[in-house]
Amino acid sequence: GESVGLHLPTLSVQEGDNSIINCAYSNSASDYFIWYKQESGKGPQFIIDIRSNMDKRQGQRVTVLLNKTVKHLSLQIAATQPGDSAVYFCAEPNAGGKLIFGQGTELSVKP
Amino acid sequence: GEEVAQTPKHLVRGEGQKAKLYCAPIKGHSYVFWYQQVLKNEFKFLISFQNENVFDETGMPKERFSAKCLPNSPCSLEIQATKLEDSAVYFCASSQSDYTYNSPLHFGNGTRLTVT
Numbered sequence: 495g496e497s498v499g500l501h502l503p504t505l506s507v508q509e510g511d512n513s514i515i516n517c518a519y520s521n522s523a524s525d526y527f528i529w530y531k532q533e534s535g536k537g538p539q540f541i542i543d544i545r546s547n548m549d550k551r552q553g554q555r556v557t558v559l560l561n562k563t564v565k566h567l568s569l570q571i572a573a574t575q576p577g578d579s580a581v582y583f584c585a586e587p588n589a590g591g592k593l594i595f596g597q598g599t600e601l602s603v604k605p
Numbered sequence: 606g607e608e609v610a611q612t613p614k615h616l617v618r619g620e621g622q623k624a625k626l627y628c629a630p631i632k633g634h635s636y637v638f639w640y641q642q643v644l645k646n647e648f649k650f651l652i653s654f655q656n657e658n659v660f661d662e663t664g665m666p667k668e669r670f671s672a673k674c675l676p677n678s679p680c681s682l683e684i685q686a687t688k689l690e691d692s693a694v695y696f697c698a699s700s701q702s703d704y705t706y707n708s709p710l711h712f713g714n715g716t717r718l719t720v721t
Contacts, residue, residue, distance in 0.1 A: 503646065528709060537609070537696050537712030538648075581645065590661045591636060591703035592653060593710060598646035 506602045513571040515599045517584035522565060524586050528593070529558060529569045533580045541569070541582075571601075579603045607631060609713035611697050612679075617719045618687045626716045627679040630699030636660065637680050638700075638710060639672060643693040651695075653703075654680065660703070687720045694718070 507513045519527070525546040530538035542553045544560050544567070551558050557570040571578055581598045588594050610629040618624045630637050639651040650664040654674040665672070669687075674680040684691055694715040701708040 535714065537698070537714045538710075539712070540709045543709065583648075590653060591700060591708075591710070592638065592650050592661055593648075594650075595648040600645075 503597070504600045504602065506604060507574050508604050509576060510573055513569075513574045513578070513601055515569045515571075515582045515601065517567050517569075517596050519565050519567070519584075519586065521586075522562075524565075526587060527558070527560065527567055528585045528587075529556075530583045530585060530595075531578075531580045532583065532598070538583060574601075574603050576603050576605060609697055609699050609711055610679075611695075611713035611716050613716060614714070615717045615719070617721060620689060620720055621686050624684045624687050624691070624718055624720075626682045626695050626697075626718070628681070628697030628699075628713060629679045630697070631711055634699035634701050634708075634711070636700045636703055636708075637674055638698040639680075639682050640696045640698065641693045642696060642715070648696070651682070655703070684718075687718075689720050692718060692720045 528543040529541040531541050532538045542556050542558050544551045544558045549560055555572045560567045579602055581600045583598045584596045585593045609631055612627045616624055635656055637654045641649045641651055652662045652665045652672050653660040657674050669685045672682045694717045696712050696715045698710040698712045700710050
């Protein structure tokens with residue numbers, strides 16, 4: 495069945511280092527992916543998205559890479575800051591805009 | 606408003622009691638979605654609305670859960686006869702359309718329901 499999942503449940507990085515959060519998906523027909531950030535006590539916040547006709551998309555300090563051959567995407571955060579500590583989810587929309595979320599990776603930033 | 610507003614922030618109910626959660630979507634957004642987050646890392650879709658009409662209710666446990674989005678009122682999610690397993694954070698999200706490319710979901714900060 496269709497699913498979106500993450501490789502690691504937790505990731506700890508040093509402040510200033512780059513972070514890479516991975517996500518695998520199973521449906522080869524998936525054509526749009528979104529990364530969300532969820533801080534403690536808050537709802538998911540949109541970070542960046544990518545369509546399947548792209549391999550890479552950059553935002554402010556974040557880059558998403560999409561490898562359709564192996565059905566894998568990653569979120570890279572440059573110069574990670576304490577404010578980046580959160581749980582990160584990849585998600586893809588199903589019919590009717592319903593989002594299917596992956597399981598989340600908790601990013602901890604050490605000062 | 607510019608944010609999805611959910612009330613209350615916290616709700617505690619004894620097992621068997623009723624719980625009612627409210628959501629005011631962003632002004633101008635026609636679609637409302639409800640999600641349940643039981644564990645920190647998992648979201649379960651419950652139901653979506655297009656204006657006041659149910660759009661997709663495939664995730665709703667229909668025996669005890671109901672939801673409405675009435676004109677000029679906050680949307681609501683109601684759980685009759687709550688069970689311990691209903692303890693979760695319930696998130697509401699809204700968007701301008703069901704075509705997610707152009708209108709990503711905007712989430713509220715959730716209602717934490719604790720059933721004792």
